[in-house]
Amino acid sequence: MDGARLISSCQSVSGGSHKQAFGGTPERREDGESVREAVKEYYGKVLKSSDDLKTNVCLLKPKKMSPRLREAHSHVHPVVLSKYFGCGSVFPDEMEGKRVLDLGCGAGKDVYVLAQLVGEGGCVVGVDMTEEVLETAREHEEWHKARFGYAKKNTEFVKGQLEALDSIESLAEGSFDVIVSNCVVNLTADKGAVLKGIFRLLKEGGEFYFSDMYADRRIPMCLQKDTMLWGEGLGGASYWGDFLRFTRQAGFVSPRLVSSDRISIRNPEVAARVGHIQYFSAVYRLFKAAPGSLESSEEDYGQAVVYKGGVEGAAEEFSFDAQNSFVKGRVVLVSGNTWTLLRTSRFARHFKFIGDFSTHLGLFDPKKPGETVTPFTVAV
Ligand SMILES: C[S@@+](CC[C@H](N)C(=O)[O-])C[C@H]1O[C@@H](n2cnc3c(N)ncnc32)[C@H](O)[C@@H]1O
Known part of the structure; x- marks a missing residue:
């Protein structure tokens, strides 16, 4: 069979x-x-x-x-x-x-x-x-x-x-x-x-x-x-x-x-x-973020981060996850959640943080609303 x-x-x-x-x-x-x-x-x-x-x-x-x-x-x-x-x-x-x-x-x-x-x-x-x-x-x-x-x-x-x-x-x-x-x-x-x-x-x-x-x-x-x-x-x-x-x-x-x-x-x-x-x-x-500091979807507040370098083994580029990689010195737009995660993590000292949560601009990536990154879309 x-x-x-x-x-x-x-x-x-x-x-x-x-x-x-x-x-x-x-x-x-x-x-x-x-x-x-x-x-x-x-x-x-x-x-x-x-x-x-x-x-x-x-x-x-x-x-x-x-x-x-x-x-x-x-x-x-x-x-x-x-x-x-x-x-x-x-x-x-x-x-x-x-x-x-x-x-x-x-x-x-x-x-x-x-x-x-x-x-x-x-x-x-x-x-x-x-x-x-x-x-x-x-x-x-x-x-x-x-x-x-x-x-x-x-x-x-x-x-x-x-x-x-x-x-x-x-x-x-x-x-x-x-x-x-x-x-x-x-x-x-x-x-x-x-x-x-x-x-x-x-x-x-x-x-x-x-x-x-x-x-x-x-x-x-x-x-x-x-x-x-x-x-x-x-x-x-x-x-x-x-x-x-x-x-x-x-x-x-x-x-x-x-x-x-x-x-x-x-x-x-x-x-x-x-x-x-x-x-x-x-x-x-x-x-584990502070209670209430993250949202259930990726939202855009016009925030950005700049990787300053300094993570061991990541002198020129730091890869945070499958969607977020940061080249040293480059301003990178990020969602409110990514901004918060980086800012409250042990990586914070290696980043410059730009912006705040005062102005909401909609979903973070309006080209792909609701798209979920799954193990199956990322697998090689
Ligand atoms: C696949 S092995 C992986 C072991 C180790 N992480 C490695 O990479 O070699 C799974 C291990 O998890 C332990 N384990 C599985 N279920 C567990 C449970 N409910 N509580 C505690 N240990 C557990 C098993 O005893 C086993 O040693």
Whole structure:
């Protein structure tokens, strides 16, 4: 039977109407505990290295890895590198001295890269619920401290569930500058709870910068119930439109897509099972702005910014998201939201801000009213 027929019979199991199907989306599974147990089994016992995955997600390379990032990766222990199960690059700019949290840190590859980007004055906390991966991460803490030449370690690994971040005592409300996560949110059983927990932990002006897998449609319940597909990220991936709605409900009013890649499924049986569903890996950045300071649409107040340079690795041009890139010295018109996000973020000192909110001129880009940048329009 071909993939298309498999999926259509699968869809009839989950219920045909939009409303029924929506009740069974991967954002909130009723059986959260069994979802988590299956994920622990998959990452703790089944997968031994990135080669065991059935998709190419771990092979997706950032378009151009900066020399700084390449060097930082060269200082990560090979065992930790071999147990990397991420799907993108979660290393935003301007990290020196920052307090960072990595959710679903696994064996710690990204924690150890970030530990170098924040320097000895910053710190990186990794959270994961799977004992085996935390063990690998912790076993290599001293090795990395010595390798980085730090007098004291700037990493910490904590066991916990992402759906219940507020129950992890060592994570204080409003205490993180940046929270990252690499291919994890799709595995969680209650995405709304995860996003609300993240919003609570961020400082105002801080951001959640994360890579994850998305689908071009809602995943039918029978595919969600397949524990291997869920473990691979194919069962729990959100339809991107639903996910954006969840981010806004959690308080992240102006989500920004940074980059996106098409995922290919290497295993023919798995490809047949998911049929026509298309998957993408995308990096989003979600800023926690002051309450009421952002609007639900991009509006034009005639404001502009000038990038002064100074972000490490971005001497001539700073890329903020898929739509906003700033050449040093050039006056660039921006929406009210982009102006506010930059002004209240850690990047503010590198910009000159022109204008205010006194005169409203309509939608920011009247040529494309309502057009949404999606992982599918940006993917290469
Ligand atoms: C795809 S792996 C990614 C690991 C790591 N970010 C990396 O890039 O190698 C997913 C990780 O998230 C963890 N995880 C999944 N769901 C979780 C949850 N609900 N709470 C805590 N950790 C979770 C798993 O234990 C696993 O280590």
